[in-house]
Amino acid sequence: MTTTAAMPASPKQPTEATQGRSQVSSPPSGGGAPQSGGPGGPRPVQKEDAMWLQKELINRNYHELATAHQTGRKVSATFVPGNLNELLMCFDFARSLPETNALQNGMRKKSGKMIMDAERDGQSEDVCTYVKADLGMMMGGEIGPTGEVLPKPDILLLSYTGCFTFMKWFELIRHKYGCETVMLHVPYQGEGRIAPNMREYVVKQLKETVIPTLERISGVKFDIDRLRQYMRESAKAEEDLVAVLQSAKNRPSPIDGYFGAVYYIGPIFTAFRGMPEASEYYRVLRQEIEQRVREGKGPITPDGEMGEEKYRLVVEGPPNWTSFRDFWKMFYDEGAVVVASTYSKVGGVYDFGFRHDPDHPLESLADYCLGCYTNLNLPSRVDMICKYIDEYQADGLLINSIKSCNSFSAGQLLILREVEKRTGKPAAFIETDLVDPRYFSAANVRNRLESYFQMVKAKRVAAAAAH
Amino acid sequence: MSTISPVLQIVERCQALFDDLDLSAVKEWKSKVPGRKAIGYLPVYVPRELVHAAGMLSVGILGGGDQLEVIQGDAYYQSYICRIPRSTIELGLTGRLDCLDGVLFPSICDVIRNLSGMWQLLFKDKYVKYFDVPQNYVDSIGGTFYIQELEILRDDLGKMRGAPITDAELNASIRVFNDNRAAVRDLYAYRAAKPWQAPTAEVYLVLRAGMVLPPEEHTELVREYIAAADAVPRPKRDNARVVLTGAFCEQPPLALIKSIEMSGCYIVDDDFMLVTRWLLDDVPPDANPLEELSKAFLHRSATTAAKYETTREEKGVFLLNQVKTRAAEGVIFAAPSFCDPALLERPMLQDVLGKHKVPHTAFKYAENTGQMAPIREQAGTFADSIKLWSAA
Numbered sequence: 001m002t003t004t005a006a007m008p009a010s011p012k013q014p015t016e017a018t019q020g021r022s023q024v025s026s027p028p029s030g031g032g033a034p035q036s037g038g039p040g041g042p043r044p045v046q047k048e049d050a051m052w053l054q055k056e057l058i059n060r061n062y063h064e065l066a067t068a069h070q071t072g073r074k075v076s077a078t079f080v081p082g083n084l085n086e087l088l089m090c091f092d093f094a095r096s097l098p099e100t101n102a103l104q105n106g107m108r109k110k111s112g113k114m115i116m117d118a119e120r121d122g123q124s125e126d127v128c129t130y131v132k133a134d135l136g137m138m139m140g141g142e143i144g145p146t147g148e149v150l151p152k153p154d155i156l157l158l159s160y161t162g163c164f165t166f167m168k169w170f171e172l173i174r175h176k177y178g179c180e181t182v183m184l185h186v187p188y189q190g191e192g193r194i195a196p197n198m199r200e201y202v203v204k205q206l207k208e209t210v211i212p213t214l215e216r217i218s219g220v221k222f223d224i225d226r227l228r229q230y231m232r233e234s235a236k237a238e239e240d241l242v243a244v245l246q247s248a249k250n251r252p253s254p255i256d257g258y259f260g261a262v263y264y265i266g267p268i269f270t271a272f273r274g275m276p277e278a279s280e281y282y283r284v285l286r287q288e289i290e291q292r293v294r295e296g297k298g299p300i301t302p303d304g305e306m307g308e309e310k311y312r313l314v315v316e317g318p319p320n321w322t323s324f325r326d327f328w329k330m331f332y333d334e335g336a337v338v339v340a341s342t343y344s345k346v347g348g349v350y351d352f353g354f355r356h357d358p359d360h361p362l363e364s365l366a367d368y369c370l371g372c373y374t375n376l377n378l379p380s381r382v383d384m385i386c387k388y389i390d391e392y393q394a395d396g397l398l399i400n401s402i403k404s405c406n407s408f409s410a411g412q413l414l415i416l417r418e419v420e421k422r423t424g425k426p427a428a429f430i431e432t433d434l435v436d437p438r439y440f441s442a443a444n445v446r447n448r449l450e451s452y453f454q455m456v457k458a459k460r461v462a463a464a465a466a467h
Numbered sequence: 468m469s470t471i472s473p474v475l476q477i478v479e480r481c482q483a484l485f486d487d488l489d490l491s492a493v494k495e496w497k498s499k500v501p502g503r504k505a506i507g508y509l510p511v512y513v514p515r516e517l518v519h520a521a522g523m524l525s526v527g528i529l530g531g532g533d534q535l536e537v538i539q540g541d542a543y544y545q546s547y548i549c550r551i552p553r554s555t556i557e558l559g560l561t562g563r564l565d566c567l568d569g570v571l572f573p574s575i576c577d578v579i580r581n582l583s584g585m586w587q588l589l590f591k592d593k594y595v596k597y598f599d600v601p602q603n604y605v606d607s608i609g610g611t612f613y614i615q616e617l618e619i620l621r622d623d624l625g626k627m628r629g630a631p632i633t634d635a636e637l638n639a640s641i642r643v644f645n646d647n648r649a650a651v652r653d654l655y656a657y658r659a660a661k662p663w664q665a666p667t668a669e670v671y672l673v674l675r676a677g678m679v680l681p682p683e684e685h686t687e688l689v690r691e692y693i694a695a696a697d698a699v700p701r702p703k704r705d706n707a708r709v710v711l712t713g714a715f716c717e718q719p720p721l722a723l724i725k726s727i728e729m730s731g732c733y734i735v736d737d738d739f740m741l742v743t744r745w746l747l748d749d750v751p752p753d754a755n756p757l758e759e760l761s762k763a764f765l766h767r768s769a770t771t772a773a774k775y776e777t778t779r780e781e782k783g784v785f786l787l788n789q790v791k792t793r794a795a796e797g798v799i800f801a802a803p804s805f806c807d808p809a810l811l812e813r814p815m816l817q818d819v820l821g822k823h824k825v826p827h828t829a830f831k832y833a834e835n836t837g838q839m840a841p842i843r844e845q846a847g848t849f850a851d852s853i854k855l856w857s858a859a
Contacts, residue, residue, distance in 0.1 A: 124810040168811035175815045190597025201612035378584025403547045406577040
């Protein structure tokens, strides 16, 4: 399945100075030196910027990963949905997220070769390209996004949340490299709710399988108070993240809730949730976004401040990473801003009230896993999208259907029909892929988007005439 | 007066059941007693004992095959999603599944999982259940969860029929399915011993009949087929003995199975309709029924790509065992296009087979694949190469 992704190592977008500070809503570069540039030429990036904080976090994490074994640390790998970062931190693991590595390589235009290498090694052209990009990266010497060699994980925490492919992914890595794997089976919310036995099952696995395995591999004894402390930090960050994402209810929206949000969710969905540094990042981010709201500003895009907000959209499905900037540009060039997205909930749905709860740590970890977006059944997903369209006063729904990701994609055409039926708002459908550049056709996507924007406009005119 | 042999009569009956996408046999069964209910299920496994204990008929849904023209179903799926959900939707939207009072969607892959939600949205008057099975095989963890899931299903079915399902009823149903599994085991053993007497195209149809017939009737049918097949000598060919794997969900067209056999292969084991032999031996019928069903699932069940294997060493063991016990000479990987579980599993299994020097070949299909010539050529070449190797 697809997941998000921390801080695509992107680049080259300008940072806009506002009241002496660069804007965090500019996507940060994940590795290397801070970028600047754009239409106005190079601009300095100031240290107090939340973007800086994020950059420091991600660079440090990749370096920690690269040097983990030299420094006596064990390495874990896990997935973004159902990512038990707080728990892994309790055992001092250096933490890797293969989806993040794959998307980073996608943004750096490296994934195409990796995918083809994996296909030459026997993987089918039909299957998930995250998996193939990851396997291809391993075949190429495991060079991470920052250029450092990533170590072989000591433990694969198979948090089996919302995606069947996860299971095969880690089985493949285990088969090839012999890494030990521990399964955390997270039941699917088939009835649209978390039944008590589902929670009990996850908690029991944590207590009796996952934690003992992590203790054995790491040599560190589990300390539940340490977990509680991390979870307190998580809850703070979650509170601020929700405020940031919900700022898009303003007109104009100060953020892009899809293209921009993939940067905002980076730290919290990956190796940083529970760290004081992550809490600080979200505190600074929130301040900056609230400042933009006070100033009545729209989102920052890679080309600078976005112009007039003409269309407000909700987007379902992950983005394409290999042409991320081109894809985003097709929106902001037309004055389209995404006010809410489902993808920004793939590593945790926080905007309906869930917070990590230090008073009930294991139960709370279970609820977190059970509540991730792709673990929700289709009716719940439709409900969520309709709610977003209503609460964020969106003009319609756009579905970016990803070839690689059945977890998201199977059923999306029915979601489209249902949302149109319930909201009366127009919906549109485009198809791309996560990290396989062969499946991004810019001309097709642009045509579809342009037609869609015209449809939205026509609907508006018709609605105005009716009143 | 019919002049065809008993074995062909049985096969013709099974073929008619297979061709009948309107589920007339199910309607007929329901019409015999007012108030009878039928519950559909998708691959790979559901505990049919519970449905039976509720006095209901369990009905296997395996897509529309190559005879169904999919029109509406295609409007619900992108081109890169496998075929079985779109033909299943087609069956539903065209009223062919109206005789089903509910459908169970087992935990197998993201597509079937999401199809459960689509069913909830499209068929609001029907009972729909996503049936989760544990990927943790410890009795006190995964077993407890599974028993709870079984309890929920048991309660739901009890409510549907208007009375709770008792342990005695469940144990009686366990006996019925023990008989059925034993008959199917015999059928598979017979085919492995004399594949020329029981071609897989026939065995497949006999097995497929069990998707719409009551288990008691199916058990009888299987036994009749074995006896009838054994009664008439058929020519033995110098075919290669192969295990076919990967076809545990979307089914290949019957013509594809025939093509493999015509090309010079005897299929001596497979993973078609695993529900009929998911539990590998008898479930004790005199104890706590849900606990016994759980233990059988956790510790004595088949393996497929949808099931987690806790260690690397387990990977491929089940397949190797099929090869060994059936004296197979090679493996054919036949997976539906866009089937993530089967296609992701395949390289690992190929690696294991390679290490054990078991020849293998692979191709993809869809349930409506029409061109058999390439399959025949590939399977034929594979069979020839096996014969050459074994001669060497």
